[in-house]
Amino acid sequence: MSFFSDVERELVVRGRAEIADGIVAIDLAPSNGRPLPRWTPGSHIDLVLGPGLERPYSLCSDPSDTTTWRVAVLRDDAGRGGSLAAHALAEGEVVRARGPRSTFSFPEDARGRVVFVAGGIGITPILPMVRSAAAAGVDWSLDYAVRTRTALPFADELRRHGDRVRLHVSDEGGRLDVAAVVADAGASPVWACGPARLLDALASAAGPATRLHVEPFVAGELAEPVRAEPxxxxxxxxxxxxxxxxxxxxxxxxxxxxxxxxxxxxxxxxxxxxxxxxxxxxxxxxxxxxxxxxxxxxxxxxxxxxxxxxxxxxxx
Ligand code: FES
CATH class of the missing domain: 3.10.20.30 (Beta-grasp domain)
Incomplete structure (x- = not known):
């Protein structure tokens, strides 16, 4: 975990833009003008959006950019208010943040072949990993499942990678064959982020040789506790x-x-x-x-x- 995990700082909203249906990208700069720490692909920051309202968001900008951090937030009207508060942030507003922190850190010296899998807003931690793999000349591929093309963030950037990115758009009949992706990956590492059902499908398809690294972006349904007693x-x-x-x-x-x-x-x-x-x-x-x-x-x-x-x- 990073030295900066528990450092809290004030950030100013320098820009915000709707980059897909229900998804806003928010650019944050230090309020004191001092450089921000670098981070590793897969890291997130915790935004303090109100009393008791602190939410983790993956960084999706350039890890070496010490002037601005970018997060992308999916609006969840049925959620507990974190995404609505993030969407309500206006340019010039100050927001407190902790981190960066990483429990899902992509090695910057990755070699060989790397398989990425993302679903929906789960693309946010994967995108800096893709850039890192591309810059390192790694043999990589990305399977990305989205509901509809209008809900597809970062479309231009993804398009530039050509055949390495395979889009699966469900309202066009596209289906991500998780078992085939895992079988094709063999012993190559698989880095995945997305909804619980996607990650559960990956875990079910994984065999003893599968090197699966996953990060969910929402909590799954919790099973009943083992003990009902205190x-x-x-x-x-x-x-x-x-x-x-x-x-x-x-x-x-x-x-x-x-x-x-x-x-x-x-x-x-x-x-x-x-x-x-x-x-x-x-x-x-x-x-x-x-x-x-x-x-x-x-x-x-x-x-x-x-x-x-x-x-x-x-x-x-
Ligand atoms: S506070 Fe996030 S895992 Fe416990």
Missing amino acids: FEVELLSTGEVLEVPPDRSILEVLEGHGVLAVSSCREGTCGTCETVVVEGEVDHRDRVLTPHERETSPVMMVCVSRAACDRLVLDV
Whole structure:
């Protein structure tokens, strides 16, 4: 995670433009005129759009541009207000932001063949990866699924890459054959971002040799927790034991007891609240950790994940 993950800064909206149906691109510059940190393709920033309204958005500009960051936001009228607040930002308005942060970092020294898959607004973290792969002379391809051509952002840029970009427009009968993409990728890495159903289809199609890197842009439907009963959380630093009732998250309980806990999306998609688990079995409910990471890394996202046992000991 970047050194800048928790740095909060004021940014000014330098420009905004509708780049597709329901999608606005917002250019943000530092209010103090000082250079912005560079970032790696796949990084996001957290925009603080109001009290309790902090949302992660992937950066889709040039990682080496230290004057301006660009995000693209899909308006979601059925959402919880983050995208509407972002769409309402006007030129000249100041907005606070944290990051950049990355849980989905594309290696700048990528070699060989790379397969990209995107769905809808999930193109935003993938686009800087595509540019990086193209600049490095990597053999890459992008399969991009959109609902309609009017909802297609960055059309001109994508068109310039010719046959390397395969568009699948559903209202024209286009269908992304996920199984074929995964089979064709073989042991080449697959980098994907999109709605949960696309990423679930990729995970289902993946075999033991598949090197799948995914980032969802919305939280999927959460399954029922493993335990319906309360459980306990022991804080390693103080030995204090807190009870987590079924209707509250570990994060909420920590905050309620004045424990400093950093968070952003609060829905298991950004990785900000990652916490080390010293003891106990976790009911992982986030969409950040891969199945392999869940088995091998002693961490959990405390905003959504819970205990699958009576007590967890956390490095808090
Ligand atoms: S706050 Fe985003 S994963 Fe927990």
